[in-house]
Amino acid sequence: MSPKEPLPDFSDVEGGSSSAAAVPGASSAPRTYEVKKGDSLSKIAKHVYGDASKWRKIFEANGDKIKDPDKIYPGQVLTIPAA
Amino acid sequence: MKTTRTLYALALLAAPLLGTACKKAAPPPPPAETMAPPTPPAQPAVTKIELGSSVGADKRVLAPRSTFGVRDSIIASVYTENTAPNTVLTAKWTFQTGQTVDSTSQAVAASPGVTEFHIVKKTAWPAGRYKVEISLNGAPAGAQEFDVAK
Numbered sequence: 001m002s003p004k005e006p007l008p009d010f011s012d013v014e015g016g017s018s019s020a021a022a023v024p025g026a027s028s029a030p031r032t033y034e035v036k037k038g039d040s041l042s043k044i045a046k047h048v049y050g051d052a053s054k055w056r057k058i059f060e061a062n063g064d065k066i067k068d069p070d071k072i073y074p075g076q077v078l079t080i081p082a083a
Numbered sequence: 084m085k086t087t088r089t090l091y092a093l094a095l096l097a098a099p100l101l102g103t104a105c106k107k108a109a110p111p112p113p114p115a116e117t118m119a120p121p122t123p124p125a126q127p128a129v130t131k132i133e134l135g136s137s138v139g140a141d142k143r144v145l146a147p148r149s150t151f152g153v154r155d156s157i158i159a160s161v162y163t164e165n166t167a168p169n170t171v172l173t174a175k176w177t178f179q180t181g182q183t184v185d186s187t188s189q190a191v192a193a194s195p196g197v198t199e200f201h202i203v204k205k206t207a208w209p210a211g212r213y214k215v216e217i218s219l220n221g222a223p224a225g226a227q228e229f230d231v232a233k
Binding site: 023047 | 135136137139140141142143144145146147148150151152155162172174176178180182183184185186187188189190191192193195196197198199200201202203204205206209
């Protein structure tokens with residue numbers, strides 16, 4: 001008889017929620033991300049896609065705002081293409 | 084003379100009866116206006132559930148996905164319609180073993196509205212399959228499964 005695997009521990013999980021009015025027509029509008037201090041394209045890609053290597057996707061979608069992928073600034077609002 | 088008077092009296096008596104008999108039959112009353120059955124109030128509903136790791140100010144997930152890393156925040160954006168001001172949404176997160184990871188309730192801000200539920204874990208998420216079940220005023224309203232991969 002194989003020993004039973006212990007159940008995972010979820011006691012350190014924190015949950016939360018918030019709600020807002022839906023913006024009319026927003027479901028088809030492009031999604032955006034406001035750059036924060038310390039962000040880089042790869043960090044944003046990791047955050048939104050779970051994959052830092054997808055930074056180029058964000059770079060290409062924001063060609064009008066980003067000339068150098070190493071230079072993004074807090075407050076910049078970037079378009080986030082679908083994963 | 085007497086006969087004439089009698090005939091005159093009879094004529095007077097018969098006149099109303101003759102009038103009635105000759106009257107054109109009254110047209111049937113118009114049919115009562117048929118009323119359309121009252122439209123039942125639209126039922127509150129969850130129209131979409133999206134999962135991701137970050138949301139905008141509008142509570143919409145930025146890049147929907149269904150696979151997460153062991154260190155990721157996991158967010159569910161729940162889209163609702165026809166909700167009353169006192170409508171409550173609940174998100175119950177469970178692991179493949181059936182264990183409840185978290186359960187959170189939130190009053191819906193507006194109709195239509197978007198409500199985000201999120202879970203974060205200080206240590207790594209166990210890899211495997213998870214599910215978030217959404218209920219609306221206690222009634223099941225939708226669910227979405229996702230994976231956490233190493």
